[in-house]
Amino acid sequence: MTTPLRLGIAGLGTVGVGVLxxxxxxxxxxxxxxxxxxxxxxxxxxSKNKDRGVSLDEYTWEDDPVSLASRxxxxxxxxxxxxxxxxxxxxxxxxxxxxxxxxTANKALLAMSGQPLAERAEAAGLSLRFEAAVAGGIxxxxxxxxxxxxxxxxxxxxxxxxxxxxxxxRMEAEGLPxxxxxxxxxxxxxxxxDPTLDVGGIDAGHxxxxxSSIAFGTQVDFDGIAIEGIERIEIADIRHAADMGxxxxxxxxxxxTGRGLEQRMSPCLVPxxxxxxxxxxxxxxxxxxxxxxxxxxxxxxxxxxxxxASAVLSDIVDIARGYRVPTFGQPADTLRAARPAIAAAPAxxxxxxxxxxxxxALAKIATVLGDCGISIDRMRQMAHADRLAPxxxxxxxxxxxxxxxxxxxxEATGVLQGTPVALRIEVI
Amino acid sequence: MTTPLRLGIAGLGTVGVGVLxxxxxxxxxxxxxxxxxxxxxxxxxxSKNKDRGVSLDEYTWEDDPVSLASRxxxxxxxxxxxxxxxxxxxxxxxxxxxxxxxxTANKALLAMSGQPLAERAEAAGLSLRFEAAVAGGIxxxxxxxxxxxxxxxxxxxxxxxxxxxxxxxRMEAEGLPxxxxxxxxxxxxxxxxDPTLDVGGIDAGHxxxxxSSIAFGTQVDFDGIAIEGIERIEIADIRHAADMGxxxxxxxxxxxTGRGLEQRMSPCLVPxxxxxxxxxxxxxxxxxxxxxxxxxxxxxxxxxxxxxASAVLSDIVDIARGYRVPTFGQPADTLRAARPAIAAAPAxxxxxxxxxxxxxALAKIATVLGDCGISIDRMRQMAHADRLAPxxxxxxxxxxxxxxxxxxxxEATGVLQGTPVALRIEVI
Ligand SMILES: NC(=O)c1ccc[n+]([C@@H]2O[C@H](COP(=O)([O-])OP(=O)(O)OC[C@H]3O[C@@H](n4cnc5c(N)ncnc54)[C@H](OP(=O)(O)O)[C@@H]3O)[C@@H](O)[C@H]2O)c1
Ligand SMILES: NC(=O)c1ccc[n+]([C@@H]2O[C@H](COP(=O)([O-])OP(=O)(O)OC[C@H]3O[C@@H](n4cnc5c(N)ncnc54)[C@H](OP(=O)(O)O)[C@@H]3O)[C@@H](O)[C@H]2O)c1
Numbered sequence: 071m072t073t074p075l076r077l078g079i080a081g082l083g084t085v086g087v088g089v090l091x092x093x094x095x096x097x098x099x100x101x102x103x104x105x106x107x108x109x110x111x112x113x114x115x116x117s118k119n120k121d122r123g124v125s126l127d128e129y130t131w132e133d134d135p136v137s138l139a140s141r142x143x144x145x146x147x148x149x150x151x152x153x154x155x156x157x158x159x160x161x162x163x164x165x166x167x168x169x170x171x172x173x174t175a176n177k178a179l180l181a182m183s184g185q186p187l188a189e190r191a192e193a194a195g196l197s198l199r200f201e202a203a204v205a206g207g208i209x210x211x212x213x214x215x216x217x218x219x220x221x222x223x224x225x226x227x228x229x230x231x232x233x234x235x236x237x238x239x240r241m242e243a244e245g246l247p248x249x250x251x252x253x254x255x256x257x258x259x260x261x262x263x264d265p266t267l268d269v270g271g272i273d274a275g276h277x278x279x280x281x282s283s284i285a286f287g288t289q290v291d292f293d294g295i296a297i298e299g300i301e302r303i304e305i306a307d308i309r310h311a312a313d314m315g316x317x318x319x320x321x322x323x324x325x326x327t328g329r330g331l332e333q334r335m336s337p338c339l340v341p342x343x344x345x346x347x348x349x350x351x352x353x354x355x356x357x358x359x360x361x362x363x364x365x366x367x368x369x370x371x372x373x374x375x376x377x378x379a380s381a382v383l384s385d386i387v388d389i390a391r392g393y394r395v396p397t398f399g400q401p402a403d404t405l406r407a408a409r410p411a412i413a414a415a416p417a418x419x420x421x422x423x424x425x426x427x428x429x430x431a432l433a434k435i436a437t438v439l440g441d442c443g444i445s446i447d448r449m450r451q452m453a454h455a456d457r458l459a460p461x462x463x464x465x466x467x468x469x470x471x472x473x474x475x476x477x478x479x480x481e482a483t484g485v486l487q488g489t490p491v492a493l494r495i496e497v498i
Numbered sequence: 499m500t501t502p503l504r505l506g507i508a509g510l511g512t513v514g515v516g517v518l519x520x521x522x523x524x525x526x527x528x529x530x531x532x533x534x535x536x537x538x539x540x541x542x543x544x545s546k547n548k549d550r551g552v553s554l555d556e557y558t559w560e561d562d563p564v565s566l567a568s569r570x571x572x573x574x575x576x577x578x579x580x581x582x583x584x585x586x587x588x589x590x591x592x593x594x595x596x597x598x599x600x601x602t603a604n605k606a607l608l609a610m611s612g613q614p615l616a617e618r619a620e621a622a623g624l625s626l627r628f629e630a631a632v633a634g635g636i637x638x639x640x641x642x643x644x645x646x647x648x649x650x651x652x653x654x655x656x657x658x659x660x661x662x663x664x665x666x667x668r669m670e671a672e673g674l675p676x677x678x679x680x681x682x683x684x685x686x687x688x689x690x691x692d693p694t695l696d697v698g699g700i701d702a703g704h705x706x707x708x709x710s711s712i713a714f715g716t717q718v719d720f721d722g723i724a725i726e727g728i729e730r731i732e733i734a735d736i737r738h739a740a741d742m743g744x745x746x747x748x749x750x751x752x753x754x755t756g757r758g759l760e761q762r763m764s765p766c767l768v769p770x771x772x773x774x775x776x777x778x779x780x781x782x783x784x785x786x787x788x789x790x791x792x793x794x795x796x797x798x799x800x801x802x803x804x805x806x807a808s809a810v811l812s813d814i815v816d817i818a819r820g821y822r823v824p825t826f827g828q829p830a831d832t833l834r835a836a837r838p839a840i841a842a843a844p845a846x847x848x849x850x851x852x853x854x855x856x857x858x859a860l861a862k863i864a865t866v867l868g869d870c871g872i873s874i875d876r877m878r879q880m881a882h883a884d885r886l887a888p889x890x891x892x893x894x895x896x897x898x899x900x901x902x903x904x905x906x907x908x909e910a911t912g913v914l915q916g917t918p919v920a921l922r923i924e925v926i
Contacts, residue, residue, distance in 0.1 A: 088790070092648050092790055096648060096649075096650065099650065099715075100647070100648065102715065102828040102829075102832055103647050103827055103828050104647070105824075105829070201645070207788075207790070207791040207792055207794060208794060209640075209641050209644070209645025209646065209794075212637075212640060212641070212644060212645045213637050213640070213641065213645070216637070216640060216644075216812060216815065216816060217629070217637025217640045217641070217809075217812050218637065218808065218812070219528070219531050219532070219811060219812055219815040220520050220524060220528065220807065220808050220810075220811025220812060220814070220815060221524075221808055221811075222524065222527065287527075287530065343776075345773070345776075345797065348771075348773075348776070360635075360808060361804070362516070362520055362635070362804035362805065362807055362808040362811075363635040363798065363799070363804065363805050363808035363809075364635055364798060364799045364802075364804060364805055365798060365799075366635060366636060366637075366796070366797070366798040367795075367796070367797040367798065368794070368795070368796055368797075369773065369794070369795040369796075369797075370791065370792060370793060370794040370795065371791070371792045371793075374792075376789070376790035376791065376792060377790065377791050377792055379648070379790055380646065380648050380649055380788060380790040380791035381645075381791075382648075383647060383648025383649075383790075384644060384645050384646070384647055384648060386648070387644065387647040387648060388644060391821075391822070391823055392821075392822070393819075393820075393821045393823075394819070394820070395819060395821075396533075399531055400530040400531050401530075401533070404530055
């Protein structure tokens with residue numbers, strides 16, 4: 071294997087430029103580690119003349135990224151454009167068609183089309199790798215697919231959207247309302263073009279779907295994830311949670327149970343002192359629980375030029391070293407169809423609602439809960455100046471189904487203003 | 499690759515039995531993941547008739563483990579005997595001689611003979627892998643060698659001896675003296691046959707030497723590590739550290755500096771709230787700082803049947819999948835000789851000593867420090883009942899060399915009882 075490995079890189083934004091820089095500054099080191107030169111043959115992005123702070127003089131430019139896939143001087147397509155359709159998908163398909171390995175950071179594409187793409191890659195004996203798509207610089211795909219290959223995985227847990235964690239921890243630290251921190255994050259360029267991908271939990275959901283597939287040997291099932299975003303979290307929720315010894319995190323949890331595959335991505339209360347509870351800012355954390363390994367906790371930067379490029383390089387070096395591992399850890403055609411769990415395991419819940427201050431209002435709420443078979447652990451009506459009384463309830467273990475029923479019934483009583491916020495309390 | 503991968507397992511103790519169990523219970527899963535059957539051809543241990551809680555009926559028994567290496571029905575030798583010499587070394591050498599891949603959990607062997615063994619393996623195109631040798635169930639070798647292959651590694655930090663961390667955290671939690679917790683750990687079977695391997699920092703030193711080699715592309719240099727054990731830590735030190743916001747951990751640190759390769763394994767003060775500070779019990783933590791990835795923190799069980807077997811399986815599955823990566827991440831014959839740093843980077847230090855309660859004693863100590871160019875951040879003489887006054891000093895940044903000089907000079911003053919305890923305060 072002394073021939074160079076030749077790359078075609080599509081997308082020269084944050085990640086693409088990071089990859090270019092690493093390949094240049096670490097060329098010698100990469101050669102020592104992978105046993106061969108890793109070179110860039112050609113690149114592509116939208117605008118040829120944009121100043122990207124790096125020189126592209128030594129690489130052939132392609133206006134159309136898909137053309138990279140038919141170049142005879144390219145062994146590996148590195149797809150860093152993004153998007154579940156469009157040029158990214160066309161490029162990956164063309165690459166596999168033309169016998170090129172693919173490295174991508176594109177969680178949306180894989181969450182949507184991972185199954186057919188992986189099948190195509192494996193039928194052609196090609197690698198399709200995506201370390202950078204999940205949790206940025208943390209090599210969690212490798213840890214799960216290879217490092218824990220000897221385990222039955224019991225559970226996958228993760229905080230995998232740095233922007234949401236940034237928003238939540240900044241709201242807490244500065245006592246700022248959601249809207250203000252959101253606007254701030256937007257100004258700092260932390261949010262995707264469509265911010266609901268971040269704050270709506272969709273981006274993190276894509277990542278969870280990919281991890282689930284590897285962990286449980288099931289086909290990627292993004293639609294099977296119960297997703298809730300952080301949009302309705304108020305500073306009051308963060309404060310109440312803190313009073314009770316919890317933090318609020320946008321938490322992904324996946325496990326294979328007798329009732330089917332449980333996958334959820336939602337804001338949850340986690341113990342303040344736990345590794346998850348202590349996660350600050352844009353940092354990500356991924357936890358795997360294996361039957362033999364026990365709990366393995368991984369922490370690191372979830373995004374950014376350097377960390378994401380580091381993950382892309384890990385895949386490239388594997389390919390340079392001649393390593394071929396199936397995209398989802400076992401041949402894609404052996405992955406079982408995911409059977410979504412009918413309901414998540416019961417848990418205690420945190421409920422916050424606003425009561426119209428009428429006589430008997432609180433009693434009505436308590437009655438509804440009782441009628442739905444939900445018992446109350448704690449209940450508190452907050453001091454209030456106007457006619458709207460904030461009420462806080464912590465339930466004993468109950469199912470999400472019972473809780474949703476109760477919430478509908480509560481709204482029907484006419485004593486509430488707005489819809490209650492319900493957050494699961496996760497025992498880690 | 500539809501032929502089975504055939505193993506010869508030597509050593510059927512904690513780890514060996516764990517590996518047997520995983521191979522049996524997870525046979526189907528392992529086949530799906532690695533694309534072929536993984537089978538055990540033959541096994542060996544000291545006593546054939548020992549009850550190990552697992553059946554060995556289906557495997558050929560070899561009285562002499564080294565004989566496994568010449569069996570034609572064995573592709574991979576799994577060495578789980580232990581020890582830097584003796585049958586473990588003889589077996590690994592014979593295996594490489596006879597064209598068998600080797601998977602081992604033996605840090606002592608690799609820390610001592612890793613270089614020649616890796617060279618031999620690579621010359622023969624064989625794998626020599628050791629995931630289980632460092633930090634038990636945490637796939638840290640894989641993360642460093644493969645997951646972070648695109649980085650220049652700035653620093654490696656780790657708490658990698660579970661027994662020491664168990665002793666230190668238990669002393670703190672229960673307020674028990676070192677001797678008592680040591681005896682307890684011994685009774686629980688937590689200590690190696692030669693306990694200085696654990697509490698003397700040698701076992702953790704072996705692990706650090708292996709990580710350093712991969713991180714910095716240098717030959718394994720165990721002798722270059724400045725090693726101190728935890729034997730002199732008293733409950734008083736743990737309490738004083740806690741008062742100042744620190745925990746005491748047996749900490750390994752390696753970095754490549756302009757002054758050479760700095761490697762040390764010693765009890766240090768780390769901030770209470772940091773991931774390292776929060777590490778309880780026998781858990782291990784390994785931190786890699788890459789120039790692109792930033793800080794990657796890995797946490798998990800550092801020992802035990804399941805976690806260690808999980809790591810062994812990771813290596814076996816890699817071999818089954820056809821992956822060949824050099825033992826230390828780049829060909830062993832390209833590793834540079836390590837040039838040990840003359841001195842570690844300066845740091846603040848914690849000093850505890852016992853002063854004979856004579857007039858002017860404290861002044862003498864302060865003078866010695868001043869003479870050695872060490873400035874004092876805090877100094878406190880504790881209340882005491884007898885003529886022995888405990889004194890606590892926190893210095894500003896200074897070198898270990900200056901500190902060692904100062905300690906000698908202090909002892910020469912004749913106002914001390916015993917030798918001061920000096921602990922580095924590590925800024926993570
Ligand atoms: N940023 C992160 O921290 C991060 C972390 C993990 C994963 N990812 C993933 O990595 C991928 C890239 O993200 P990014 O942050 O680097 O995005 P980005 O900064 O927006 O860059 C996207 C690049 O794609 C090019 N591009 C867009 N549409 C194109 C088209 N139709 N034809 C050709 N080129 C086109 C753009 O060209 P111009 O520059 O000419 O406009 C740009 O260079 C995405 O899948 C993302 O989800 C990013
Ligand atoms: N235990 C852990 O948690 C852990 C974690 C990481 C790494 N490791 C490493 O894994 C290796 C094994 O550790 P372990 O805890 O499993 O040790 P163990 O429980 O003491 O088992 C050692 C095994 O080796 C066999 N053995 C000893 N001397 C032998 C000889 N001369 N010929 C043939 N067999 C011999 C013993 O046979 P008998 O059973 O017949 O006496 C026993 O089965 C060591 O290198 C250790 O450092 C252990």
